[in-house]
Amino acid sequence: xxxxxxxxxxxxxxxxxxxxxxxxxxxxxxxxxxxxxxxxxxxxxxxxxxxxxxxxxxxxxxxxxxxxxxxxxxxxxxxxxxxxxxxxxxxxxxxxxxxxxxxxxxxxxxxxxxxxxxxxxxxxxxxxxxxxxxxxxxxxxxxxxxxxxxxxxxxxxxxxxxxxxxxxxxxxxxxxxxxxxxxxxxxxxxxxxxxxxxxxxxxxxxxxxxxxxxxxxxxxxxxxxxxxxxxxxxxxxxxxxxxxxxxxxxxxxxxxxxxxxxxxxxxxxxxxxxxxxxxxxxxxxxxxxxxxxxxxxxxxxxxxxxxxxxxxxxxxxxxxxxxxxxxxxxxxxxxxxxxxxxxxxxxxxxxxxxxxxxxxxxxxxxxxxxxxxxxxxxxxxxxxxxxxxxxxxxxxxxxxxxxxxxxxxxxxxxxxxxxxxxxxxxxxxxxxxxxxxxxxxxxxxxxxxxxxxxxxxxxxxxxxxxxxxxxxxxxxxxxxxxxxxxx
Ligand code: GLN
Numbered sequence: 001x002x003x004x005x006x007x008x009x010x011x012x013x014x015x016x017x018x019x020x021x022x023x024x025x026x027x028x029x030x031x032x033x034x035x036x037x038x039x040x041x042x043x044x045x046x047x048x049x050x051x052x053x054x055x056x057x058x059x060x061x062x063x064x065x066x067x068x069x070x071x072x073x074x075x076x077x078x079x080x081x082x083x084x085x086x087x088x089x090x091x092x093x094x095x096x097x098x099x100x101x102x103x104x105x106x107x108x109x110x111x112x113x114x115x116x117x118x119x120x121x122x123x124x125x126x127x128x129x130x131x132x133x134x135x136x137x138x139x140x141x142x143x144x145x146x147x148x149x150x151x152x153x154x155x156x157x158x159x160x161x162x163x164x165x166x167x168x169x170x171x172x173x174x175x176x177x178x179x180x181x182x183x184x185x186x187x188x189x190x191x192x193x194x195x196x197x198x199x200x201x202x203x204x205x206x207x208x209x210x211x212x213x214x215x216x217x218x219x220x221x222x223x224x225x226x227x228x229x230x231x232x233x234x235x236x237x238x239x240x241x242x243x244x245x246x247x248x249x250x251x252x253x254x255x256x257x258x259x260x261x262x263x264x265x266x267x268x269x270x271x272x273x274x275x276x277x278x279x280x281x282x283x284x285x286x287x288x289x290x291x292x293x294x295x296x297x298x299x300x301x302x303x304x305x306x307x308x309x310x311x312x313x314x315x316x317x318x319x320x321x322x323x324x325x326x327x328x329x330x331x332x333x334x335x336x337x338x339x340x341x342x343x344x345x346x347x348x349x350x351x352x353x354x355x356x357x358x359x360x361x362x363x364x365x366x367x368x369x370x371x372x373x374x375x376x377x378x379x380x381x382x383x384x385x386x387x388x389x390x391x392x393x394x395x396x397x398x399x400x401x402x403x404x405x406x407x408x409x410x411x412x413x414x415x416x417x418x419x420x421x422x423x424x425x426x427x428x429x430x431x432x433x434x435x436x437x438x439x440x441x442x443x444x445x446x447x448x449x450x451x452x453x454x455x456x457x458x459x460x461x462x463x464x465x466x467x468x469x470x471x472x473x474x475x476x477x478x479x480x481x482x483x484x485x486x487x
Contacts, residue, residue: 106203178430185454
């Protein structure tokens with residue numbers, strides 16, 4: 001009941017759990033009930049882990065009774081289905097891994113379990129995280145709770161819907177080119193892509209290793225800080241994780257924006273952007289200006305238009321290498337009726353991968369092949385350096401850059417699926433951030449005809465505190481993040 005239209009945040013639920021006004025079992029049952037009620041409409045979850053959840057909730061109640069004060073103890077979440085969960089199927093929404101049950105937990109899952117969390121389900125996604133609408137899932141399509149005929153964004157569409165539709169209190173997603181922020185924007189939740197290296201990717205099914213990052217999808221900035229506290233930090237099992245100290249991210253949450261410098265890069269207000277999106281984001285930035293921030297409305301990041309091309313060379317190249325492991329021999333789907341080893345491998349990949357995954361493997365293999373490597377991959381890496389330097393320079397002047405998260409509100413299911421280029425364009429505002437490896441957060445900043453609009457706040461490496469502070473300040477002054485879809 002409590003969850004239907006008046007959904008609890010992590011910090012609200014924690015208060016009730018701590019004061020024993022609510023038990024984790026009650027909260028978990030309410031989420032499971034809500035899941036069974038809305039799942040036939042939204043289809044956000046690949047696996048519902050009822051039994052595991054109730055077991056974890058009972059354990060959490062014991063921990064709470066024993067005086068446990070961890071803010072995540074006993075609070076239900078969903079996890080994107082590309083993060084390994086020991087004993088629980090981890091499909092990556094692919095036929096290739098449809099029956100894969102990992103023998104170990106991903107580092108983030110391990111950390112969350114250490115906090116006494118409750119996992120209510122594994123969330124649907126675009127196959128191998130390749131896509132912007134969750135329509136590339138090989139299992140089923142996820143629907144946007146704000147309008148069921150529209151996409152929830154992707155690839156972490158199931159995670160964003162899980163939070164927006166009240167199936168869980170928060171979610172974990174992954175972001176290679178926008179997959180946390182874009183669905184957060186499309187579903188009106190708060191989604192953070194941390195700095196590259198901030199969160200361990202051990203146990204995350206790899207897509208593009210120089211871009212992938214794990215992060216939270218929550219109902220507000222406070223919750224986002226609480227989840228980041230739990231999952232951030234160095235891990236010897238991920239050689240790209242950074243041995244930087246992890247602050248307490250809740251300490252920075254205040255509304256004082258005096259002396260704060262915001263830049264608005266004009267290249268992000270791209271041609272073809274929906275008017276309502278531009279108007280809403282500019283209004284939101286003006287609001288921050290009124291709250292004390294100094295805004296430079298005419299910043300230029302001239303290499304921005306190349307980010308899309310760079311991404312679609314680097315990401316498929318890395319994907320083609322990462323996905324070579326799915327050969328039908330080691331683990332995952334294996335074609336059984338072949339006459340030769342080569343045929344078995346070929347048919348395994350033919351039937352195991354969907355169309356978009358095959359497209360990426362072909363693009364990547366081409367870009368890395370002898371004779372083309374210098375012209376494509378190496379060139380893309382050089383432009384990547386220029387894009388990164390441009391961000392470095394901007395952050396000498398500004399504390400944060402602000403842009404729309406996406407050029408449009410959520411589009412119709414089926415609208416872009418036959419036109420990969422149109423689909424790729426929906427990530428123009430988010431891709432450059434992964435290319436530069438910097439952190440960015442998407443927060444609710446308005447609606448157009450009842451459809452959500454997301455605002456993206458970008459910061460320098462390891463400035464998650466700054467992003468959370470701006471998000472928090474904005475959310476103290478506005479109510480967008482409190483609106484819930486009516487389903
Ligand atoms: N939409 C982008 C892609 O298709 C980004 C996906 C992601 O961040 N995982 O590659």
